[in-house]
Amino acid sequence: MTTISIIGSGNMATAIGTRAAKHGHTIEVMSRDTAKAHALADKIGNGATAGTFGATPLGDIVIVAVPYASAVPVVAQYGDVLAGKVIIDISNTFNADATALVTPDGISGAQEIAMAAPAGAHVVKAFNTVFGHVLAQGRPLDVLIAGDDADAKASVSAFIESLGLRPLDTGDLAMAHWLEGVGPLLMGLARHGAGFNIDLGVNVSG
């Protein structure tokens, strides 16, 4: 299929990378910690490689899978090598007790990343409404997305579909604020009876 570059080596990087590799994509793992990048590439297998943190990503799609606090600095550090790339922001921006967002009203982590990205890069919000361990279970899920660039959203939607998931467009990148607000909701549901093996889905009636 295609080469997907993932910046990060944590829970979500592992879940997305593993699922993408199983569906035929070639994964490039980029981490500030080179040992972790190699370890995750080995774990993912299927031809996955460890790239050089900060170098030009091999993939046209670059998934920023680092915690929100690091996401903007990492994108800024990559800088111009991200020009022309489709950047997927998967971050959750909720606070320590998962009741509110650390980003102010009217902005989102995704929009902050877009401001830090070079001209010609397009940010699409995706995957933040899915728990990594649920994604790792392999079953079909809905993946809500938001973004300003139609071509970038089409590219991300095709990638999501290739993983056996259903992309659902919520609108432009400003909608990422409300997608990030799903984070506290999911945590609240998990903690108030639903448990953590949950995912949010959209039912379309006849």
Next chain:
Amino acid sequence: MTTISIIGSGNMATAIGTRAAKHGHTIEVMSRDTAKAHALADKIGNGATAGTFGATPLGDIVIVAVPYASAVPVVAQYGDVLAGKVIIDISNTFNADATALVTPDGISGAQEIAMAAPAGAHVVKAFNTVFGHVLAQGRPLDVLIAGDDADAKASVSAFIESLGLRPLDTGDLAMAHWLEGVGPLLMGLARHGAGFNIDLGVNVSG
């Protein structure tokens, strides 16, 4: 079953009242427009009556089913007659183009209503994540709720279950901000390919 009082005579008042009456509840419709209250009570049938706007509601559960802009003034006008009641706030607080909320960060329509309600009344957010016309279709749906009082939430959950719906607790009333944020998301989904015959559900995996 029980008597449910509904303040309002619009789309959501009709959908909830009709569904509740079909499931054995007795509905009291209260509207500033007496003619509309009588018309809706007649439409709902099953013993539904038109109450007097501003008088003590017959039901222990009072559903405030007026537009957000009217909800706080209406609750303030009812005042002390709502003491001891469980107030269900169903309002959506999004702006004219459904992209953002008109309430500031860190607050919600539900919390504003709670502040306007008398001592001893308990506000539970519910139903705002469900389109009225979808609710009217009669099929099972998930109804996300939030509230500070456990007994009030239990009462509302029992009511929701009695309608063939699944209540899902998201946490305390502050979570209503993020439930209200689902409004723009649902509108965004509807307008970007999913259409308006949609509902948000929570899947619990094994």
